[in-house]
Amino acid sequence: MSIDIDDFLTTVAGAVAHLQVPVVDLIAVQTSDPYRILVATILSARTKDEVTALAADRLFRLAEDIAALSRLSEERIAKAIYPVGFYKSKARYLKQLPESLQSFNNIIPETIEELVTLPGVGRKTANLVRNVAFHKPAICVDTHVHRIMNIWEYVTTDSPLKTEMVLREKLPEHHWPNVNSLLVAFGQSICRPVSPQCDICPLAGKCPQRGVMPRKNMKKSSPADQKPYRFISWNVNGIRAVEQKGFAEMLLGFDADIIALQETKAQPDQLSPELKNILGYTSYWHSAERKGYSGVAFYSRIEPLAILTGLNEPEFDCEGRVLTLEFSSFYLINIYFPNSADGLKRLDFKLRFNDALLKFADDLRQKKTVVLCGDFNVAHKPIDLKNPAANVKNAGFTPEERAWMDGFVAAGFIDTFRIFNQEAEQYTWWSYRFNARAKNIGWRIDYFCVDAGSLEKVHDAAILKEVMGSDHCPVQLEYLP
Numbered sequence: 001m002s003i004d005i006d007d008f009l010t011t012v013a014g015a016v017a018h019l020q021v022p023v024v025d026l027i028a029v030q031t032s033d034p035y036r037i038l039v040a041t042i043l044s045a046r047t048k049d050e051v052t053a054l055a056a057d058r059l060f061r062l063a064e065d066i067a068a069l070s071r072l073s074e075e076r077i078a079k080a081i082y083p084v085g086f087y088k089s090k091a092r093y094l095k096q097l098p099e100s101l102q103s104f105n106n107i108i109p110e111t112i113e114e115l116v117t118l119p120g121v122g123r124k125t126a127n128l129v130r131n132v133a134f135h136k137p138a139i140c141v142d143t144h145v146h147r148i149m150n151i152w153e154y155v156t157t158d159s160p161l162k163t164e165m166v167l168r169e170k171l172p173e174h175h176w177p178n179v180n181s182l183l184v185a186f187g188q189s190i191c192r193p194v195s196p197q198c199d200i201c202p203l204a205g206k207c208p209q210r211g212v213m214p215r216k217n218m219k220k221s222s223p224a225d226q227k228p229y230r231f232i233s234w235n236v237n238g239i240r241a242v243e244q245k246g247f248a249e250m251l252l253g254f255d256a257d258i259i260a261l262q263e264t265k266a267q268p269d270q271l272s273p274e275l276k277n278i279l280g281y282t283s284y285w286h287s288a289e290r291k292g293y294s295g296v297a298f299y300s301r302i303e304p305l306a307i308l309t310g311l312n313e314p315e316f317d318c319e320g321r322v323l324t325l326e327f328s329s330f331y332l333i334n335i336y337f338p339n340s341a342d343g344l345k346r347l348d349f350k351l352r353f354n355d356a357l358l359k360f361a362d363d364l365r366q367k368k369t370v371v372l373c374g375d376f377n378v379a380h381k382p383i384d385l386k387n388p389a390a391n392v393k394n395a396g397f398t399p400e401e402r403a404w405m406d407g408f409v410a411a412g413f414i415d416t417f418r419i420f421n422q423e424a425e426q427y428t429w430w431s432y433r434f435n436a437r438a439k440n441i442g443w444r445i446d447y448f449c450v451d452a453g454s455l456e457k458v459h460d461a462a463i464l465k466e467v468m469g470s471d472h473c474p475v476q477l478e479y480l481p
């Protein structure tokens with residue numbers, strides 16, 4: 001199937017016309033200064049546009065040109081640009097920039113070959129700067145351009161560099177300046193990396209959809225003035241470990257209203273300032289008394305009416321397993337269920353916890369609707385793990401744990417993922433051993449559940465299996481408050 005690229009890009013332009021202009025283009029409209037465009041482009045990598053815009057503004061107030069930048073310390077630059085993704089590395093690059101420019105007479109160079117010699121400038125940044133700052137022909141191929149051009153089968157390549165090379169041969173030159181900003185906006189809004197919205201896409205029917213798994217077309221329509229909240233739940237298996245893997249950038253990338261974390265394994269005094277202060281979010285923590293163990297947390301953009309810590313059961317609350325946010329129309333309960341452990345040594349403890357949790361949720365739903373999320377540490381049905389027969393005596397798939405889950409469902413709580421997806425091999429946890437994630441030998445043990453009163457508010461549910469950083473991947477619920 002061969003696509004009409006003019007038609008496709010014109011259609012995309014119409015579909016994203018109402019969206020915000022990418023921050024680097026916005027800065028280019030405000031200034032033609034290649035220094036500012038280069039710095040903003042470096043800051044924008046792996047960072048949301050609104051974060052980049054604020055960081056660039058803070059930095060330019062301190063350093064209006066290269067000479068002023070050279071007078072700032074690396075620490076001062078880092079403080080100004082925080083919390084852009086990889087801000088420490090970017091501060092180091094920006095500190096080195098004035099010296100690197102000396103070989104170009106302190107002027108930002110125009111060619112790709114020269115630009116890529118500057119610290120922190122890769123081919124993508126170089127193309128963007130050449131195009132936006134100097135209006136020279138260049139194709140900036142980032143992950144969205146590479147991904148979508150392959151989905152359209154306009155290219156069949158396995159790397160952004162190869163995509164760039166094919167596009168240089170094939171893409172009409174009048175599309176070069178705009179293809180990046182168009183496909184970034186399109187890739188962030190409609191043709192998303194996870195669950196692309198083919199059901200509302202204006203290219204549906206003519207798009208080859210190569211390698212695409214569209215979101216389920218069971219998504220409910222919502223009143224035009226009502227936007228669902230996006231909730232994420234993720235067992236991070238150690239917040240400090242996942243911080244080293246770019247947690248702050250990942251969290252901002254989720255663009256979620258509330259993120260519930262489990263197995264944080266940290267007490268508040270062990271958290272870095274960066275973890276405590278993620279722009280736009282307030283965090284709430286319930287940690288275990290034992291250091292480096294268990295623990296749950298929320299990052300929320302919505303201010304709750306109240307925060308309920310634990311279950312009012314000291315036996316369980318000392319392990320930091322439950323944290324609840326109360327909002328005007330619902331409760332959101334974040335739970336890290338105990339693991340029954342090797343030899344099922346903690347099975348009794350877990351079943352007692354489960355019953356206490358069920359009573360807690362049951363009490364709350366008498367007042368308003370309830371959403372429960374977290375690592376339930378149980379695969380409910382044989383479809384929810386790769387090797388059910390081999391695991392019937394193992395923690396997480398024992399008859400006792402599954403029977404409790406049966407009772408939980410019989411009590412009126414609904415596994416939202418299975419409303420939308422009945423397919424096998426949909427997992428949220430994989431052992432670190434035996435290359436299990438690559439082979440998709442996993443278990444679905446992370447859930448968003450709602451009480452029956454919340455069912456009509458459930459808009460969509462998904463597993464974000466592409467997100468790395470833990471032995472679990474996040475799960476997502478879109479919920480109409």
Ligand code: SF4
Pocket residue numbers: 151190191192196197198201202203204205207208209212214
């Ligand atoms: S139809 Fe689907 S895969 Fe194709 S461009 Fe639209 S959202 Fe992307």
